[in-house]
Amino acid sequence: MRGANQSSVSEFLLLGLSRQPQQQQLLFVLFLSMYLATVLGNLLILLAISMDSRLHIPMYFFLCSLSFVDVCFSSTTVPKMLANHILGSQTISFSGCLMQMYFVFMFMDMDNFLLAVxxxxxxxxxxxxxxxxxxxxxxxxxxxxxGSWVIASLDMLLHTLLMARLSFCADNAIPHFFCDVTALLKLSCSDTHLNEMMILIEAGPIMIAPFICILVSYIHITCAVLRVPSTKGRWRAFSTCGSHLAVVLLFYGTIIFLYFNPLSSHSAETDIVAAVMFSVVTPMLNPFIYSLRNQDIKGALGKLVAMKFFLLSNEMS
Structure with missing residues (x-):
């Protein structure tokens, strides 16, 4: 037990990214811009693919799923942080905190599975x-x-129920901009060994198995591409995978750094930076990475823009 005096915590305080008023204003504008870019970019990907029948193939079906998940991923954290700034409040209810934790890590699992698929x-x-x-x-x-949705939902249901059984003392301040599992475990007055053990035993393989699948897939892809006699053919094959590989490295780099180290080695500052990278920056960059390196997506987006201008010109005339 971490403290003799336990109390039933009904709400938590999300301290956010900074306590300096000037920095808070700058961060509000920055995160609002990033969130709008995330939503707009991913919705454009969804719209472009859905309207171009040539892109109704498995590759772009999975990309649509990833874009949808990325919009949901950012929407579980950023709007709450922006709303707290506008309202001048830092509170989130106990049930709201658990719900936010559930959805944040469920969508993180979904990103993980979709990248492997x-x-x-x-x-x-x-x-x-x-x-x-x-x-x-x-x-x-x-x-x-x-199957990815089912496994991700059940995985986070387990961890949310394990978190709900813990007791929390008078200290309810979370030095984060969302209800992160590591931050909550640090605040708990209960024995958290079961939670930490389940993260390593159950959540660990759920993250590692898709990562191994990605590595094995790219080893075979690299070997197959190197056997292509044409340099142009090799470059084209690698370019179709380059965008996906860039997203994989960015996503897994921050996840491994943040959640596969002992809790004692974590600092609030590094945890926040890593969390911003995988929960805000990566969903924002995904549509730009895929669209800039993919001629089919660029063509579909061009047709979408041209159609919009055509409709506007007809309405004006």
Whole structure:
């Protein structure tokens, strides 16, 4: 036990990113801009793919799923932080905190699974191109995405129930901008060994297994591409995977740094920076990375913009 005097905590205080008023104003503008860019960028990806029938293939179905998850991912943390700044409040209810934690890490799991599924899709497309249509059927794609949702939901239900059983003392200040699991475990007056053990035993493999799947897929992809006799063909194959690999490195780099180190080695500042990277920056960068390196997406976005201008010109005339 961490303290003799326990009290039933009904709410937490999210201290945010800074306590300096001038910095808070700057951070508010910065995070509002990043959130709007995230929502707009990912919605454009969704709209462009849905309106272009040529992109109704597994690769872009998974990209649509990733864009939807990224919008939800950012929406679980940033709007609450912006609302607290506007209202001059730092509070979040106990149940609201657990709910936020549930959705943040459920969408993080979904990002994790979808990146692995997209790596497998690229592996089949490059290493077994003649069997791609037979292997990546609509049923399999739907099963992979649905299964990811089910596993992510059950995973976070377990950790949320484990968190709900803990007791919290008078100290209810979370030095973070959302209800992070490590920050909550530090505040608890209860024995948190079961929670920490389950993170390593159950949540660890859920993060590591897809990462290993991605590594194996890209090892096979690299070997297959290097056997292509044409330099132009090798470059084209690598370019189709480059955007996905960039997202993978950014996402997993921060996750491994943040959640696979002992709690005693964590500092509030480094935790916040890493959390901002995977929960705010990565969802914002995903649509730009994929659209800038993908000619099909750029073509679909160009058609979408041209159609919008055409409709506007017709309305004005």
């Amino acid at each position: 997209m790596a497998y899709d690229r592996f089949v497309a490059i290493c077994h191109p003649l069997h791609y249509s037979a292997k990546m059927t609509h049923q399999l794609c739907a099963l992979l995405v649905t």
